[in-house]
Amino acid sequence: MTTIVAAATVPGRAALALVRLSGPDAARVRDAVCRPLVDGPWRGGRARRVELRDATGPFDDGVAVWTTRGYTGEPALEVTLHGNPLLVERLVAACLANGAVLAGPGEFTRRAVLAGRLSLVEAEGVDLAIRSTSAGGLEVARAAPRLSQTLDALRDEVLAVTAELEARLDYPGDELALEDDASLVHTLDAIAARSRALAETHRVGRVLVEGARVALVGEVNAGKSSLFNRLVGRERALVSDTPGTTRDVVETRCRLGDLEVTLLDTAGERVTDDPIEAAGLALARELVEGADLLLVVLRAGAGTPTEAEILARTAGRPRLVVVNGVDQHDGPVPEGAFATSARTGDGLEALVAGIVRTLVGHVPDPEAIVGTLRQAEHLRALAEACEGAVEALELAGVAVAADELVHGLAAVDALTGADTREDVLDALFARFCIGK
């Protein structure tokens, strides 16, 4: 195992920066680059003031914490120094000159997983804690250890059923069969349902962690750009009473409630023979495909065939219908629609609340929210394996059912990191930043 070094803080000027060193040779590298201001032995977990030095001599003062079995499960040093990238580079270079190697993305956390200090789900929690764009996402990250326990319990249940099936295969005389088929099927159905339900929570988990894309669509002049400006809180898009004002897609990040949202304003729909406007509409349709939520904006009192067509086309998508311009026309609005006036601001607060509610729903207990696609995919694989085993029990027999469950166990093991094959780890940690 090599001794790795990296800055854990982003490059740039700040009051302080942090450099981490970890590995079997960390003590020797430490002694080459740090000279404690007060003599005495290094003791684990104690902070010491140090002078930092390279071959040319001392270059900064800092505070160093030594651990004999740190985050990574190895001897490790964390040095806090002044937050100038030149100093950080110099310290890292001094460590490299003394035999350390530069850490790869997520390598500190990877070592923590390999040392059994963290499950993969917990390691992903570290990544989520850094990437989360909402308070809800941070809670999902904090709940990673509990999710990890839930998954361990799920694994135990799958293992128990697998053991039962294996026993039947080994001792067909039946005397070892503790449970009848009906109860096994019941257990497997329950595991499959829980796995699927957990995997489904990724829809909310992703929005909490990464944020969402929300697109305004509707007929020309409905007030999309006016609503867009209201939602982002500044005059970002052109507004005019000339139909067809917006042509290009305008995209801006904003906060709606606790969520980070990328809001898209699009060209209004109408029949057009202007090739640029038509191209704008085509681009809008394409970009809108990837949106998590559509705001279908109708003009109060309009009720045109184009509006009816847009409503019909978006019916299968997650959407909110917004009737805008109620300051001018206050007739009845369709059930479930939001009545707004981009001019006066009426109904905007309710609309924002509606957007947040639709995107993250009644946020379930964070323990039960899956934060990464990887986790969701393995959970779906587990559900499929359990469903396959149920089918096999009814048709193909115990051997096939047991085989399905072995695949199910492999899925949970890949999920939690009980299976720490290199390719699993490579794929996971490739996304991490250096120094983590």
Ligand SMILES: Nc1nc2c(ncn2[C@@H]2O[C@H](COP(=O)(O)OP(=O)(O)OP(=O)(O)O)[C@@H](O)[C@H]2O)c(=O)[nH]1
């Ligand atoms: N009275 C009133 N006028 C509004 C409201 N919202 C927008 N308008 C006006 O309606 C006209 C069109 O507004 P835009 O926001 O440009 O409409 P749009 O849907 O973006 O139009 P296109 O970009 O052409 O598709 C402008 O003159 C706005 O000032 C509203 O709630 N009440």
Ligand SMILES: [Mg+2]
């Ligand atoms: Mg517009």
